[in-house]
Amino acid sequence: VSIHLPLPRRVRLRAKALREAVLSAVFPQSCVCCGVAIAGDGPRACAGCDRAIRRAMNRPYCPRCGRTLAATAIHATGCVRCRSEAHWNTAGVARVGGYRDLRGTLLRLKFGQPHLPAAFLADYLADEIRRQPWSDSLEALVPVPMHYLRRLQRSSNHAHALATAIGRRLGLPVWNVVRQVRAVPSQTTRRTRHDRLDNVKGAFAPARWRPGRGNGRVVCIIDNVILSGATVHETAKVLRRLGARRIYAATIARPPCVGDPPTRPEALDDALRDPAI
Numbered sequence: 001v002s003i004h005l006p007l008p009r010r011v012r013l014r015a016k017a018l019r020e021a022v023l024s025a026v027f028p029q030s031c032v033c034c035g036v037a038i039a040g041d042g043p044r045a046c047a048g049c050d051r052a053i054r055r056a057m058n059r060p061y062c063p064r065c066g067r068t069l070a071a072t073a074i075h076a077t078g079c080v081r082c083r084s085e086a087h088w089n090t091a092g093v094a095r096v097g098g099y100r101d102l103r104g105t106l107l108r109l110k111f112g113q114p115h116l117p118a119a120f121l122a123d124y125l126a127d128e129i130r131r132q133p134w135s136d137s138l139e140a141l142v143p144v145p146m147h148y149l150r151r152l153q154r155s156s157n158h159a160h161a162l163a164t165a166i167g168r169r170l171g172l173p174v175w176n177v178v179r180q181v182r183a184v185p186s187q188t189t190r191r192t193r194h195d196r197l198d199n200v201k202g203a204f205a206p207a208r209w210r211p212g213r214g215n216g217r218v219v220c221i222i223d224n225v226i227l228s229g230a231t232v233h234e235t236a237k238v239l240r241r242l243g244a245r246r247i248y249a250a251t252i253a254r255p256p257c258v259g260d261p262p263t264r265p266e267a268l269d270d271a272l273r274d275p276a277i
């Protein structure tokens with residue numbers, strides 16, 4: 001039945017509230033990770049998924065490259081793996097978890113409703129950044145750049161959405177001071193670490209508009225996934241050129257790296273084929 005007479009504002013507002021209450025009862029919202037129906041509002045994980053993410057956060061990982069490893073393999077200066085990798089040019093890496101724990105969420109972040117999971121994941125990553133000894137020294141967040149052609153293809157710039165949400169939580173500005181000047185083939189098509197480093201080499205440059213941002217600053221690069229570390233490496237190179245004093249990186253997921261002796265052989269193959277990366 002449609003009503004053509006204009007209704008008083010209060011009646012309209014009440015009707016709207018009623019409609020929303022009915023809708024949320026009929027279509028309760030779902031867990032951002034597994035899709036199971038849960039009550040409440042705002043992007044959230046169900047209790048089980050939240051526990052899994054917190055568990056992943058608490059697993060020991062290398063402070064230099066972010067790899068999840070046994071505590072005995074990790075030292076203050078790096079781990080048994082990254083000690084042979086010269087490309088780690090950041091002072092530290094913070095990560096929420098491994099790849100399997102967060103895969104579904106990352107897929108949604110990349111292709112689904114970009115803003116809901118970004119806000120949701122930012123809670124965890126902001127918590128993890130707060131736990132770092134370097135957290136208080138941060139002055140700004142820098143999302144890894146995305147080429148404008150790719151930005152047109154995708155519904156959103158996920159690293160930027162993530163950085164914005166984390167910045168809000170940590171009270172830090174987001175600086176888009178690095179831009180991608182060359183479109184690069186997807187890193188997922190590159191099998192070796194060397195290929196990946198080569199693929200993004202020289203792809204980034206200082207953004208045209210960056211009034212006084214960089215000089216002597218302590219910044220943290222934000223990306224949703226760090227795989228080989230090649231993208232972070234190139235972004236950090238540009239930041240250093242801009243005069244950044246200290247550069248950190250933070251990411252949601254840190255899957256096993258290309259060239260790592262995989263603990264589960266299938267894990268790396270899955271990660272490379274995965275559209276979430």
Ligand SMILES: [Zn+2]
Pocket residue numbers: 031032033034035036045046047048049050
């Ligand atoms: Zn869930």
Ligand SMILES: [Zn+2]
Pocket residue numbers: 062063064065066067078079080081082083
């Ligand atoms: Zn390491």
